[in-house]
Amino acid sequence: MKPPPFELLLATSVAEVVGALAADDGAKVLAGGQSLVPLLALRLARPTVLVDVNGLDLAGIEVVDGEVRIGALVRHRRLERDATVRASAPLLAQAAALVGHPAIRHRGTLGGSIAHADPVAELPAALLALGGSVVVEGPDGRRTIRANQLFEGFLTTSISPDELLVEVRVPAAGPSTRTAFCEWAPRVGDFAVAGVALVLDDSSVRAAVCGVATRPVDISDAFAPLMGAPLSDAVVAEVAARVRAACAGDDDRAELAALLAVRALREVA
Amino acid sequence: MTALIETALSVNGERRILDVEPRTTLLDALRGIGLTGTHAGCEHGACGACTVLLDGETVRSCLVLAGQCGGREVTTIEGLGTPDALHPVMESFRRCHGLQCGFCTPGMVLTAVELLDENPSPTEAEVREALSGNICRCTGYAGIVAAVLDASSSVVSE
Known part of the structure; x- marks a missing residue:
């Protein structure tokens, strides 16, 4: 399908963007367009003005x-x-x-x-x-x-x-920081069903999961058993159980998140 | 009807000035000037048939507005080779039966050209991953993958 009509403003400054957004409730920012343009084509979004920000100097x-x-x-x-x-x-x-x-x-x-x-x-x-x-x-x-x-x-x-x-x-990552992002999608490049992001260093562990709720969820607490303990099978099982509990609501996705959490853990361990 | 936007860009090395509606995609603008080798498939970024090069990088022309392309360089399948002078990757597609109906072919070829520019000797798995954003409903992909692997050696030996 083709997008519905709209105005296109090729903005050259942040002030111009903010002014255009403030002036019209129907104005929407267009950056890379890889999510917004499909929404336009499917007519799920109907902005009055698209404010293209690609001309701004925001790539440092x-x-x-x-x-x-x-x-x-x-x-x-x-x-x-x-x-x-x-x-x-x-x-x-x-x-x-x-x-x-x-x-x-x-x-x-x-x-x-x-x-x-x-x-x-x-x-x-x-x-x-x-x-x-x-x-x-x-x-x-x-x-x-x-x-x-x-x-x-x-x-x-x-x-x-x-x-x-x-x-x-x-x-910024420190000398001991290790990170992993593990996800599962039906095909390479498709939207993931779920994914787990993990950041581990000598003194802390943080993690988040996507795909199990209407927004990404902080599951850092689920990884607490890692701190001060060697990475034994029991610790891994405890983390998996906690991730499963943190993602409760959809059993399949919770199970997938637990599996991905273990995979991420193995990747950084 | 919204006002037309005058957009000056380079298409296949030729300077063009297009008057486009704000909502006109690069895909429709290209087809509108007769470059119908860029195919309109799903028109929402899922199939890869409309792939072109924008400043040398693959993009889905259905997800770029023509009005955003002022001052940019676009290369379509017509800019890559001609029937009398096929690009080596086109030649490999011909030789290895990498196409049947031809609908996905322009996007496949441009995606393959970019892959081989960045990775002249890909493995079969790398070829399959690189092509995973381009949907073909005829070939079962075997001929396409064979063509890209065939081109990998011919491009290297050039």
Whole structure:
């Protein structure tokens, strides 16, 4: 099908984007378009104005004060391959590599995926597991939203309709940090049924799961038995049981999440 | 009817100025100027038939708006080779029966060209993964995978 009619604004500054979003309730941000354009084609979305942000300078990647700061327009393919990301935020590179196919990853953006908040998407779960945050800019200036305050439900975040996500921030990996993103999809590149993101270092473990609820879920507590204990079969079984309990509601997905959690654990152990 | 957007871009090395509706996809804009080698399949990013190169990278032209392409370079299947001068990957598709109805073929070929640029000697598993975003409903993929593997050696030996 063809998209319904809309206006297209090729924005050149964040202020222009924010102004356009504030001026029209039906305005919507267009970044990589890999989720929004299908919604338009299927006529599930009917914006009045699409504000194209691809002309903005929001594609920086830098490490500042132990924090990796990534511009919202960094595309998945670059996230997957960038040396700084691979060294300092390897979970984001691992998660990005699992998004769709290369032709999708050439266009899709980090900020777009997070703001879209698809409950099966990899990058929102990775952001949550990392305990990261996003920087958004609106009519009243910039504010930071922590990942655990960001995802509210199906395709819904705490970003206001007149705010633009401009940057993603995650703690930089330390020398002992190990990460894994394990998911299961019926075919390579398809939407995952569920996925588990895991971040482990000498003193802490954090994890999140996608695909089991209307938003990514923090399951760090399920991995607590790892701390201060050797990785025995009993510990692995305890973690699996806790993940299963944390994902209760859909038995199949809970079982899958437990299996993926164990797989992620084995990958970093 | 919304106002048309004048978009100047390069298509297969030729400068084109297109007047497009905001909602016109790159796919429809290309077909509108006669480049019907880019095939409209699912039109929502699921099948890969409309794959083209945008600034040298594969994209699904149904998921890019034409109005976003000002100043960009687009390569379609027509820009890759001609009936008299097939691209080596096209030649391998011909030689290995990598097509039957031909609907998925332009997207398959462009996806394969990008794979071989990045990985000149892929394994069969790597070929299958690289093509996994492109749907074929005729061949069962065996001929397509054989063609890409065939092209991998011919591209390397060039």
